[in-house]
Structures are given as C-alpha cells and as structure tokens.
Amino acid sequence: MDKSLDDIIKEAMEKKKQREGVQPSEQTTPKKVSFEDNADYHISDEADNTSDLDATIDKVNVAPKDDSVTISQDVFDDLLNSEPKEASKSKDDRYVPEFLADNYSEDDVDLTSLGVEGKEGKKITDYESKDFKKDSPKDFDRAYYEKYDKLKKMEAPEERPKSKSKHRLKKNGKKKWSVRRKVITIICVILVILLLLAGTGVAVIFNYISKINIVTNPDISIASSIEDDDLTDDPDSPQSEIDALNEAIRQNMEENATELMFDDNVYNILIIGTDSRGEDRGRSDSMILMSLNKNTEEIVMTSFLRDIYLSIPGVGYTRLNHAYAYGGAELLMETIEQNFKIQIDKYVTVDFNSFVDVVDAVGGVEITVTDEELDYLNSYLTEINSLRGDTSTDSQLSSAGTYTLNGKQALAYSRIRYVGTDFGRTERQRTVMTKVLEKAKDLSLLEINDLLNVLLPELTTNLTQGEIFSLVLDSVSYLSYDTVSQAIPLDNTYSYLTISGMSVLGIDFEVCIEHLKATIYKSN
Numbered sequence: 003m004d005k006s007l008d009d010i011i012k013e014a015m016e017k018k019k020q021r022e023g024v025q026p027s028e029q030t031t032p033k034k035v036s037f038e039d040n041a042d043y044h045i046s047d048e049a050d051n052t053s054d055l056d057a058t059i060d061k062v063n064v065a066p067k068d069d070s071v072t073i074s075q076d077v078f079d080d081l082l083n084s085e086p087k088e089a090s091k092s093k094d095d096r097y098v099p100e101f102l103a104d105n106y107s108e109d110d111v112d113l114t115s116l117g118v119e120g121k122e123g124k125k126i127t128d129y130e131s132k133d134f135k136k137d138s139p140k141d142f143d144r145a146y147y148e149k150y151d152k153l154k155k156m157e158a159p160e161e162r163p164k165s166k167s168k169h170r171l172k173k174n175g176k177k178k179w180s181v182r183r184k185v186i187t188i189i190c191v192i193l194v195i196l197l198l199l200a201g202t203g204v205a206v207i208f209n210y211i212s213k214i215n216i217v218t219n220p221d222i223s224i225a226s227s228i229e230d231d232d233l234t235d236d237p238d239s240p241q242s243e244i245d246a247l248n249e250a251i252r253q254n255m256e257e258n259a260t261e262l263m264f265d266d267n268v269y270n271i272l273i274i275g276t277d278s279r280g281e282d283r284g285r286s287d288s289m290i291l292m293s294l295n296k297n298t299e300e301i302v303m304t305s306f307l308r309d310i311y312l313s314i315p316g317v318g319y320t321r322l323n324h325a326y327a328y329g330g331a332e333l334l335m336e337t338i339e340q341n342f343k344i345q346i347d348k349y350v351t352v353d354f355n356s357f358v359d360v361v362d363a364v365g366g367v368e369i370t371v372t373d374e375e376l377d378y379l380n381s382y383l384t385e386i387n388s389l390r391g392d393t394s395t396d397s398q399l400s401s402a403g404t405y406t407l408n409g410k411q412a413l414a415y416s417r418i419r420y421v422g423t424d425f426g427r428t429e430r431q432r433t434v435m436t437k438v439l440e441k442a443k444d445l446s447l448l449e450i451n452d453l454l455n456v457l458l459p460e461l462t463t464n465l466t467q468g469e470i471f472s473l474v475l476d477s478v479s480y481l482s483y484d485t486v487s488q489a490i491p492l493d494n495t496y497s498y499l500t501i502s503g504m505s506v507l508g509i510d511f512e513v514c515i516e517h518l519k520a521t522i523y524k525s526n
Contacts, residue, residue: 204471211470213458220332220464224316228327233503244501247311247508248319254511255313255340262345265523267296271465272338272349274331275357275431286326286334287354287417288431291346294480297525301480303435304518305428305489311499311506312341321506331464342490343515344522348465355389356460357416358409360438363453364445366406367437373402374421382414424507425489432487443481488521490514 238244275288286308293302308323314337317328325337331349339346361367371379380398387396387410397410407415416434419427445453465473473480491509499508 207471207474208467210454210458211467211474213455214470215459215462216467216470217331217462217464221330222332224329224333225327228324230503232505234500234505236500236505238501238503239499243499243508247499247501250508250511251311251313251319251341258512260343262339262343263519263523264345265297267525268523269294270344270346270348270522272331272335272346274326274334274349274351275354276326276351277354284327285323287323288428289322289334289338290428290432290435291338291344291522293522294483295522295524299483300486301483302486302488302522303432304522305432305487306338306342307424307428307489307491307507309424309505309507310491311501311508312337315340321504331462341511342518344518348463348469350461350463350465352457352460352462354413354416355386356457357413358386358390359456359460360453361407361409361412361434363449363456364438364441365449366408367412367434367441368404369407369412369415369433369437370404371399371402371407371415372421375415375418376402378418378420379411379414382417383410386410386414428489429487432489436485436487439481439485486521488517490518492517 271292271294273288273290273292274286275290276284277287289306289308291302291304291306293304295302306322308321310322311319312322313319314325314328314333316333317324322337325334331351335346335349338344376399383396383398384394387394390410392410397408399405399411405411412434416431417427418430422429442450442453463470491507491514495510495513496507499506
C-alpha cells in the first residue's frame with residue numbers, strides 16, 4: 003500500500019530513536035529502513051517546504067514481506083545526522099551516541115573528551131560489554147568491541163586491591179600468607195624451639211640434682227658423748243689460762259650476743275669435709291665457709307681450724323670439730339654462727355674419701371711437694387691405699403718436686419697437719435680446692451658430665467632442688483669470680499693450750515669477727 007511522506011519520516015525517526023537507545027512511542031515492531039542509489043521512491047528537496055507532501059512523492063512502492071520503506075540516501079543521511087534528543091538520566095537508560103564508535107581512537111579514552119554528557123571522569127573501558135550491549139545500538143557494539151579488545155591488550159593490568167584477609171590466594175588456589183603473619187609464625191616457632199631447649203636443659207639439670215643427697219628431715223639430736231681423739235701426753239695448761247679462755251668464750255656468747263651478719267648479695271655455704279672411717283658421723287676435719295659475694299664478684303674461702311676452742315650449744319666448751327660428731331652439720335652450722343656472728347645459709351658435706359674421684363675427674367692438680375712434706379704424704383697415702391684396697395706403695399712419691407697429683411696423692415697431701423700445724427693443713431686443703439676449681443673451668447661438656455656423675459652422689463646438703471637449680475644457673479658467672487683464701491684464727495690472735503688432754507687454740511673472738519665482717523661482707 004502507499005505511504006505518505008509523514009509516515010515515511012515517522013518510521014525513519016522511530017528507527018533513529020531505536021538506534022539511539024530511546025524507546026519508540028508505540029509498542030510495535032520497528033520496520034526496517036533501507037536505501038538504494040536508484041530508489042524507486044524519492045523525497046524531493048522541497049519536501050519540507052510544501053504543505054502538500056503527497057505532491058512531492060513520485061510514487062511509493064511498499065515491500066510486501068517486511069513492510070520496509072525505501073528512501074533516498076540524502077534523506078536518510080539528513081535524518082541520521084540530525085541532533086539527538088537528550089538522553090534519559092535514569093540509571094537503566096544510558097545514552098551512547100553513534101558517533102562515539104565512528105570517532106573513537108585509542109588515544110580518546112575519556113568519554114567527557116568525546117562529548118558525552120553526564121559521564122565526567124568515565125572512560126570507555128569502565129563499561130562492561132553487557133552495559134554497551136544493553137544500552138547501545140548494534141553497530142556501536144560491533145565497532146566498540148573491536149577497538150575495546152585491542153585496547154585491553156595494550157593496557158597494563160589493573161593492580162589487584164589488597165586483600166583484608168589473613169591469607170591471599172596463589173594462582174594454584176593455595177593460601178598465601180601475608181608478611182606479618184609469616185613474621186609472627188617465625189617468632190612463634192623460635193619461641194617453641196627455645197622453650198623445648200630450655201625444657202631439655204632444665205630436665206638435664208634436675209637429672210643431675212636428683213643424684214645429690216638432699217636432707218629434708220635432718221637429725222638434730224645431740225649425742226651424749228663422743229670418743230676422744232688426738233689426745234696428747236702433754237700436761238694441761240695452767241688453770242688460770244684455761245679459766246681466762248672460758249670467760250672470754252662466755253662473754254662472746256652471752257654478753258656480746260648480736261644479730262648475725264647478713265647481706266642479700268652474699269651467700270654463705272659451709273663446705274664440710276668429713277672422714278668417718280666407719281664411724282656414725284665422724285669428725286669434720288675440714289670446715290670451709292664459701293662466701294659468694296656479688297658486690298665484689300669474689301668467692302671468699304674461709305677455713306675454720308678444727309682445734310679452735312669454743313662453746314658448742316647444748317654440749318659445752320670443746321674443740322670445733324667435735325660439733326659435727328655431736329650433732330652433725332646442723333649443730334656445726336649453729337656453733338659457727340653463734341661464736342662468729344655470721345649467718346650461714348646452707349651446708350654441703352662430702353666424705354674426703356670421695357675427694358679422690360673428684361681430683362681424678364679433673365685430671366689431677368699440680369702441686370709442689372717439699373722435702374718436709376714428702377714423708378708425711380707417703381705415710382697418709384699408705385693408709386688411704388689400705389682403706390681403698392690398693393697395694394700399700396701405690397702412687398707413692400720418690401722425691402720432692404712439682405707433680406700433677408692424682409686423687410689419692412692430693413688427699414694425702416691435704417691431710418698433712420704436722421708441717422705447719424693445722425694452719426698448714428687447712429692451707430693445703432684450700433690450695434687443692436682452688437686448683438680443682440681452676441681445672442673445672444677448662445673442662446669439656448663430656449668431662450664436666452663425668453665430674454658431676456662422680457661428685458654429686460657423694461654430696462649431702464640441706465639445699466632444696468630449687469636453690470641448687472638457681473646456683474647452677476649462676477655458676478657460669480661464679481666461675482669468673484676472683485678467689486680469696488683466708489683462715490680463722492688470724493695470725494697473732496691465738497695461743498696454744500692443752501685442756502683435758504686436747505691440744506686447742508684459744509683465740510681472740512672480737513678481732514676475728516671484725517675481720518670476717520670486713521672480708522666476707524665488703525662492698526666495692
């Protein structure tokens with residue numbers, strides 16, 4: 003059928019609106035508009051100026067199949083190039099002009115620069131293909147996709163936003179830890195390893211501590227009597243001298259009673275060397291107060307001579323070494339505390355016979371033996387061999403000189419008391435102990451293990467496991483301390499007396515106490 007010019011223009015405009023993304027005014031299927039150079043129907047140039055549009059149409063031929071309209075190329079171009087209507091501002095009705103596809107280049111990526119209103123700062127790459135397909139004409143989609151794909155290949159990949167999760171995903175789908183989490187994990191692993199090592203070290207230390215004989219319920223009973231020893235045939239000293247000494251001891255115990263000397267940075271351990279020889283308790287042949295002074299970083303070793311005449315609480319006036327025979331280590335500690343006003347924290351006893359194995363464990367000690375000491379050393383060595391079941395002449399020395407003494411020889415050397423009296427004997431004991439400590443500093447871990455396995459089972463102490471553990475932890479620093487050696491009584495502060503057949507030492511307690519205070523408790 004024939005169509006008027008109004009119908010043709012209306013259909014062309016509807017088609018244009020459809021291509022521009024504007025819905026047609028009627029819900030009808032838009033008709034296809036085509037054009038040819040030799041169109042059968044032509045709209046003249048005067049069509050817009052006449053009131054009778056039918057006069058300008060030569061003839062109209064309507065396609066029977068798709069009801070399409072054929073118009074001239076010029077008219078179609080004029081219609082398409084006319085100004086577009088304002089695009090809808092709604093979210094789902096976007097306006098994308100056709101010329102964007104025609105004029106688009108790889109350098110023009112900002113929609114604002116291309117004249118698209120309402121898209122400030124937006125780039126063509128900000129739109130996904132579904133957006134253009136929904137809001138754009140087909141010819142724009144086709145042109146856009148070709149250039150968009152090319153542009154995507156040229157552009158650098160957009161930086162991935164940082165994940166707020168504790169993990170990131172690797173390409174293979176596995177979790178990738180953040181740097182912070184890696185650091186925390188490493189620290190935790192190190193702490194666990196250190197704790198395991200510390201736990202192992204603590205277990206090893208307590209394994210050694212378990213070898214020590216720890217006294218939890220000490221026997222504080224006092225024997226009614228003991229067997230006399232080392233009695234002399236010399237007559238007793240004048241009674242006036244004996245009475246004067248007894249009065250001095252009484253005044254020191256009663257009238258001069260003061261609080262015991264004490265310092266938080268000084269730890270006093272009484273080392274008691276015993277020689278039971280088959281007896282229940284035996285005598286304390288060696289009494290060395292080891293004072294660990296953190297103020298001066300010194301180890302002060304003070305020997306108390308066994309023949310000092312003093313007051314033993316609950317017993318009476320007699321020699322110092324009898325205190326251990328009457329009441330054991332507890333009574334000996336109390337005796338020294340009350341007579342010398344020193345607080346003794348703990349004690350350790352060791353049988354001198356085990357001293358042999360200790361010296362052997364450190365490889366012996368270097369000692370110079372004089373001609374005067376040689377015969378006494380060999381004499382004591384014969385007695386030691388007999389007690390240990392060895393041949394009587396084993397390890398005896400043929401001449402004086404400097405030797406690396408083994409355990410038996412060092413013990414015999416330490417027991418010599420007839421050269422230099424008891425002062426000389428205690429000095430030899432301190433010399434051997436100092437040599438052992440020096441050798442212990444250079445032992446390997448394996449040698450230290452051997453030494454501890456030999457020494458610890460021979461020790462008896464009232465130290466608790468916790469106190470021993472604390473001393474072990476501090477032992478590294480203690481081994482670096484300087485060693486100071488001294489003996490009580492001091493020179494020119496004593497006199498020899500014979501009381502009840504015993505050779506004793508009467509001492510000036512006041513002078514000795516002041517000296518102990520100055521040396522054991524001194525500070526820098």
